[in-house]
Amino acid sequence: VAGGQGRGARPGRPAAGEPALTRDLVVRTALDVVDRDGVRALTTRRLATELGCYPAAVQHHAGTKDELLTAVSDEVLDGLRLPGPTSDWKNWVRTFAREVRRALHAHPNVAPVMAAQVSVATGDFGLSEAILAALAAGGFEGERLVDAYNAVVGFVFGWVFAELAAEPDPSDTDWSDHLRHALTHVSTERAPTLAGNVDVLSNKAFMLRWQSGRSRPLDRSFDFAVDVLVGGLEAAR
């Protein structure tokens, strides 16, 4: 009886009519495990001990592991508080972008999972409709509406995904020391622009940082990126 515990695990349906496990409970527990110890820690057996049941019981409610990961991603997306409809589309996109970033930063370990899989609308199409409505109010229509929508979704989510990409290894400090050292000793001839701006770039720019956005958020650069997005949409309108 390795997996069973206090609940008095015994084969067969639980005595009462209500089931001990629900899909929702499994998914929320899974999110909890990922938040605390990362995706690598999310195994069927870990979930089972956490829930006080056997591995197969997890599978019974949440399906395959891929389905579980999708459910966890959707759970995070459900945490999005969409800004209400407004006539000011530029301000809507701005607050939407900030809100997406807030929701993803609340679960940084989930971001890489979302980044790797096609995210499906959460049941109803509330998220998509909200974005489309804001852009349509801004004058985008037809194919231009589609393009603007894809620009907003792709840029906002994509940028934050890049910011929150996983660090190689918590224990492996070698490569971070190596990168730090390589940056301070970068060749002025082969990389003059980088060498000339190394102090403002070190650990604050993509591909030039050794820490993820979870431990070193790129706040100012994000605000600038949002300005670029909104300004660019305005210009392309």
Next chain:
Amino acid sequence: VAGGQGRGARPGRPAAGEPALTRDLVVRTALDVVDRDGVRALTTRRLATELGCYPAAVQHHAGTKDELLTAVSDEVLDGLRLPGPTSDWKNWVRTFAREVRRALHAHPNVAPVMAAQVSVATGDFGLSEAILAALAAGGFEGERLVDAYNAVVGFVFGWVFAELAAEPDPSDTDWSDHLRHALTHVSTERAPTLAGNVDVLSNKAFMLRWQSGRSRPLDRSFDFAVDVLVGGLEAAR
């Protein structure tokens, strides 16, 4: 002798002075496996049979699996042909963006891997320097240079990552049918904008598609997104 094969596998160092395996060969073979059968197929044992050696030999040259995946990502990034230096920074960013997309589309199965991990500059900082030089020539300097660099990298890579995100399952046609059906029957009251533009959106927009960009590239939307990026940078300069 399950893993060994024709090469006449026998314990000990190979007869000649040159080693049978090299790190480069392992990495290139790994990329080949990923290209053909996806990341799931990339296992130590698969690589071993492919190379005609034992699993531990793979580990000896390429290190841990995470390190191997990083090496595979870097291999793809090495495929980038950077545009030469020019005074026209807007055109440089444009061709750079198209080139990134081309390189990633050449290895769509690798994109989700890159999206999940912090990408490190490929040895020297050639990629970063090229972007920084182009932007500096455009008049960006100091913190603004950092922000513009992060906008370019985050937007371009992030957008293409989103485009190339993995489809849930090659065999699972249920959910794609479900999404397709849900879209055609979307409520005009709860999602008027989506309902009114469903034919231009279906399978052509993020969160509203059932196919990844590998089988359904979003060409027009990408060109628009690049225009937004360049136009936004111009406005923020």
Next chain:
DNA sequence: ACCTGAACACCGTTCAAGT
């Protein structure tokens, strides 16, 4: 240094069996 051969601890998934 380079690789074998075998082992170790773990994983996702399946499935008959119970209630």
Next chain:
DNA sequence: ACCTGAACACCGTTCAAGT
């Protein structure tokens, strides 16, 4: 329908041992 208990096929990694 819900869950147990055990099994199956597989995985990444380690390691003594050989040359």
